[in-house]
Amino acid sequence: MSENPDTTPDSATATRPQRQSDPHARAMLTLAGAMFRYALWPSVGTAVLGVVLFGLLRGGAGAFGAAVGGALACVSSLITLALMRATAHQGPHIGMAASLGGFVGKLLLLLIVMTLLRGVDALEPKSLGITMIAVVVVAAGAEALAFRRTKLPTIIPAGEE
Template sequence: MSETSEDLTHAGMVRGLAGAMFRGALIPTVVTVVLGVVVFGVLYGVPGALGALVGGLVIIASSLATLWLMHRTAALEVHFVMAAALGGFMLKMLVLLGVMILLRDVEFLHTNSVAITMIATILVAAAAEGRASKRSKTLNVIPSTAAEPS
């Protein structure tokens, strides 16, 4: 695999990292949602399966939104990327809280199935994305005070 000059820029690294995180989290996240649908379907019937499916899909959408944000902000200065990441995280948590509040009174969804599947999917997605991030080849810059330019 040859690296182009685009791959070695900050934007290229961020986009590559987002792609690696997507590929690394795709299968474990989908398996978690399917497992939740099956388990809660067996335990609570159709409301349990639907609750698990909705909870899992909300988290998958949330994870995809994070990766989309990485792609959209990759070309910005580093401090803007960090600000966007923190702002995106805060907005995502508020949206997830709002979704949980709105879904708790929906009759045809088993509330605990929604919540437990959301929690499990968040944990699996975060762990898989973190693992993929750690395994990806990204450049690290370690500033040194010994070799300052004149």
């Protein structure tokens, strides 16, 4: 009697997302939560600082440009965390592919948005760019700090210590 491959436990679990028993998923969700908590207020604070600073230096166009740049950078960071959460239960290979694809997608999206905003006179382009870069750097630094401080399980193969 031959066994139907569609009903074997291995094929059933391979197509279904793994839930809370998956240590990789728990680690990814823990890391995504920590990265969000660590990056939220420094990113928003940097964006507000950019709005105030460029508002004083370049007027209303500078403040508006800084606000748009800060908002784009914050949304960009949130997309990364959303991808981490969405792919946490699908295994490390899918998570890495989503991270790389998300990174490339974010760069393309920012390039398209920046190209579309090039001719808008209400925006001061230098304030937009400088604020966006500052928020991205602060968010990336805060996310790296969250990664270092988050206690995640590490697997050490037998014989390698």
